[in-house]
Amino acid sequence: xxxxxxxxxTLSYMIERxxxxxxxxxxxxxxxxxxxxxxxxxxxxxxxxxxxxQVHAPEVRSRWCTNEKTAMEAALGMSYxxxxxxxxxxxxxxxxxxxxxxxxxITGVNGGVVVLxxxxxxxxxxxxxxxSRFYGKFAMIPILEPSTQQEAYDIMxxxxxxxxxxxxxxxxxVVTRLAHSRAGVAVGQAxxxxxxxxxxxxxxxVLLPGNARRQYASLVEKxxxxxxxxxxxxxxxSVLRKQKSKLGIIACGIAYNYIMENQSQENAFPVLKxxxxxxxxxxxxELASQCESLLIAEDGQPLVEEQVKSLLGSNYxxxxxxxxxxxxxxxxxxxxxxxxxxxxxATTFAAAQHIVARPPALCQGCGHRDVYDALNKVAAEYEDxxxxxxxxxxxxxxxxxxxxxxxCVDMGASITMAKGAADAGAHPSIAVIGDSTFTHSGMTxxxxxxxxxxxxxxxxxxxxxxxxxxxxxxxxxxxxxxICLGLGVEPEHLHVVVPLPKNMEEITNILRQEIExxxxxxxxxxxxxxxxxxRKLRNKK
Amino acid sequence: MKKDIILAGVGGQGILTIATIIGDAAAVxxxxxxxxxxxxMSQRGGDVQxxxxxxxxxxxxxxxxxxxxxxxxxxxxxxxxxxxxxxHENGSVVTSSHPFKNIPNYPEExxxxxxxxxxxxxxxxxxxxxxxxxxxxxxxxxxLLGMAxxxxxxxSPEQLRESIARVxxxxxxxxxxxxxRAFDLGLAAV
Numbered sequence: 009x010x011x012x013x014x015x016x017x018t019l020s021y022m023i024e025r026x027x028x029x030x031x032x033x034x035x036x037x038x039x040x041x042x043x044x045x046x047x048x049x050x051x052x053x054x055x056x057x058x059x060x061x062q063v064h065a066p067e068v069r070s071r072w073c074t075n076e077k078t079a080m081e082a083a084l085g086m087s088y089x090x091x092x093x094x095x096x097x098x099x100x101x102x103x104x105x106x107x108x109x110x111x112x113x114i115t116g117v118n119g120g121v122v123v124l125x126x127x128x129x130x131x132x133x134x135x136x137x138x139x140s141r142f143y144g145k146f147a148m149i150p151i152l153e154p155s156t157q158q159e160a161y162d163i164m165x166x167x168x169x170x171x172x173x174x175x176x177x178x179x180x181x182v183v184t185r186l187a188h189s190r191a192g193v194a195v196g197q198a199x200x201x202x203x204x205x206x207x208x209x210x211x212x213x214v215l216l217p218g219n220a221r222r223q224y225a226s227l228v229e230k231x232x233x234x235x236x237x238x239x240x241x242x243x244x245x246s247v248l249r250k251q252k253s254k255l256g257i258i259a260c261g262i263a264y265n266y267i268m269e270n271q272s273q274e275n276a277f278p279v280l281k282x283x284x285x286x287x288x289x290x291x292x293x294e295l296a297s298q299c300e301s302l303l304i305a306e307d308g309q310p311l312v313e314e315q316v317k318s319l320l321g322s323n324y325x326x327x328x329x330x331x332x333x334x335x336x337x338x339x340x341x342x343x344x345x346x347x348x349x350x351x352x353x354a355t356t357f358a359a360a361q362h363i364v365a366r367p368p369a370l371c372q373g374c375g376h377r378d379v380y381d382a383l384n385k386v387a388a389e390y391e392d393x394x395x396x397x398x399x400x401x402x403x404x405x406x407x408x409x410x411x412x413x414x415x416c417v418d419m420g421a422s423i424t425m426a427k428g429a430a431d432a433g434a435h436p437s438i439a440v441i442g443d444s445t446f447t448h449s450g451m452t453x454x455x456x457x458x459x460x461x462x463x464x465x466x467x468x469x470x471x472x473x474x475x476x477x478x479x480x481x482x483x484x485x486x487x488x489x490x491i492c493l494g495l496g497v498e499p500e501h502l503h504v505v506v507p508l509p510k511n512m513e514e515i516t517n518i519l520r521q522e523i524e525x526x527x528x529x530x531x532x533x534x535x536x537x538x539x540x541x542x543r544k545l546r547n548k549k
Numbered sequence: 550m551k552k553d554i555i556l557a558g559v560g561g562q563g564i565l566t567i568a569t570i571i572g573d574a575a576a577v578x579x580x581x582x583x584x585x586x587x588x589x590m591s592q593r594g595g596d597v598q599x600x601x602x603x604x605x606x607x608x609x610x611x612x613x614x615x616x617x618x619x620x621x622x623x624x625x626x627x628x629x630x631x632x633x634x635x636x637h638e639n640g641s642v643v644t645s646s647h648p649f650k651n652i653p654n655y656p657e658e659x660x661x662x663x664x665x666x667x668x669x670x671x672x673x674x675x676x677x678x679x680x681x682x683x684x685x686x687x688x689x690x691x692x693l694l695g696m697a698x699x700x701x702x703x704x705s706p707e708q709l710r711e712s713i714a715r716v717x718x719x720x721x722x723x724x725x726x727x728x729x730r731a732f733d734l735g736l737a738a739v
Contacts, residue, residue, distance in 0.1 A: 189583055
């Protein structure tokens with residue numbers, strides 16, 4: 009008895025409550041699951057996961073990676089060596105990591121690998137709202153989608169065990185509203201990291217066609233096990249099961265919260281909560297048989313809605329984003345879900361008359377401001393100057409008062425689009441790219457332009473940090489001149505300037521001169537980000 | 550009992566600090582809490598808001614439904630107006646009356662004031678002036694929290710005051726005292 013009392017006491021002492029962002033809950037869950045490394049490139053809304061691990065778990069390898077593909081590959085290497093690794097990125101980072109990601113399902117894993125994709129429905133800080141669950145389905149691996157901060161923490165050890173049990177990477181999908189929302193989370197203790205245990209199965213890892221075919225066949229053979237795992241998953245659960253109803257609900261991930269927010273005694277619907285994929289077919293058929301119709305509530309794109317349609321046949325009435333019962337685009341809200349359920353909404357005040365948009369802007373004193381002032385001045389001297397932009401704080405140069413850039417598509421596209429436009433005869437063809445974006449995906453495009461002797465002017469606006477996401481280390485700091493010269497930029501067409509109003513004449517003169525040069529020029533305006541500078545000064549005090 | 554609060558302002562005005570103080574007090578009091586924040590692009594001088602939900606029961610949604618917020622706390626008058634559809638018909642608005650004009654087309658101040666005054670329960674004070682005359686230039690946000698304290702109800706002003714001590718403890722006794730003084734000024738002003 010005495011021992012039992014002691015154990016109970018220890019247990020209650022071990023469980024602690026913390027106020028955590030969804031991202032932080034993922035981070036702490038992963039640390040407690042015994043990861044040995046986190047590999048990531050910053051991207052909203054995923055950045056805080058790696059930041060949390062960097063601060064709270066010094067025993068975990070956690071230096072920022074150059075891009076999402078290098079992150080995914082390093083995690084695969086750690087897995088090869090038998091240890092657990094977490095990879096984090098925003099949804100569009102999945103596009104960059106896709107080659108490594110999809111092929112990691114073919115090789116399989118040794119130590120557990122969890123790939124976290126933070127989706128951004130409603131595009132709060134992104135250029136699209138692609139749904140990462142499609143990548144998981146495409147790669148034929150398990151997908152987990154927690155609904156709450158507590159579940160985000162609890163699911164991590166489960167995710168790593170599942171990965172090691174199935175010998176497959178596991179995709180963990182969160183959305184902005186979970187990633188960036190705080191709640192109380194009960195946390196336990198860390199389990200130890202895996203020991204070094206190198207894999208010896210070359211036939212798994214050397215994806216020559218002969219091996220790859222066998223590995224793909226093994227992946228296909230595993231699919232029934234993935235489905236069985238979903239059917240019995242503790243994260244897929246039925247609420248009010250066995251109750252006959254006109255309408256039943258399938259609620260995926262965070263959509264479950266919006267459904268439950270709208271549940272009441274008079275509006276009580278049977279719900280199947282899905283937080284593990286592939287979709288649990290038996291559970292869905294069971295729910296369908298007790299209901300006359302189903303509403304599919306999922307944040308992002310109608311992935312489950314399409315699959316349930318084909319599972320239940322075209323005669324079974326299904327409502328969702330495709331039918332217009334829920335909005336086709338944008339994140340779900342408790343309001344849009346309530347409306348789809350036909351629940352009377354609270355009366356509201358009319359929208360205010362005297363409000364206008366307040367878009368974000370470049371900080372006062374920011375070096376990008378001086379870069380755009382110079383570019384605008386010189387571009388105005390030409391009839392058809394085009395400035396191709398890229399992803400970062402400097403994308404705000406598209407807005408007033410600058411209105412400088414003509415495009416912003418994906419990481420690195422400024423240089424390569426400038427090259428293509430120059431190939432077509434556009435002149436001047438100018439690219440503006442930040443330091444971190446340049447090392448992420450700009451270097452290879454610059455090499456293309458150099459090899460083709462393209463008449464483009466590339467501005468690498470270097471503020472010595474990855475500023476947009478809050479000031480993480482930038483992979484190329486102090487290396488840009490060497491990188492450019494190494495790739496083959498001619499020394500006389502490589503310039504470093506300090507973007508300050510007092511240097512405006514020097515900067516505009518260099519721009520004019522290099523625009524007239526019929527080859528690749530690189531100008532690096534370099535001045536520290538105002539935010540990181542302020543932080544340093546504050547910390548000194 | 551529940552309290553759904555929308556915190557509003559412009560990036561850099563310190564609304565997340567207000568959220569941190571209320572969140573800490575709620576955690577210590579054992580309340581359920583959910584707080585959705587805005588990170589990233591919107592912090593560069595754009596509009597920012599946070600949905601803060603406190604309850605004695607389980608909270609499901611991280612977002613507040615329209616027409617159900619008990620309280621809007623705003624560092625800026627136009628930003629307070631931006632969320633009126635979320636306000637409950639008997640809800641309250643506690644806001645700074647000082648406009649933050651970083652856009653060329655900022656509406657007429659008296660129009661904003663009139664719309665705010667037309668709502669059932671609005672408290673609007675020049676917190677920047679209060680901060681300046683009391684030599685508390687960095688604590689305007691905590692003055693605002695003091696103004697809102699009586700409306701938060703699910704937590705007492707004393708619980709919030711204690712939380713200020715914990716949240717600012719890392720910055721030293723002087724900072725704690727300054728912020729508690731700011732809180733008391735706001736509390737007394739309403």
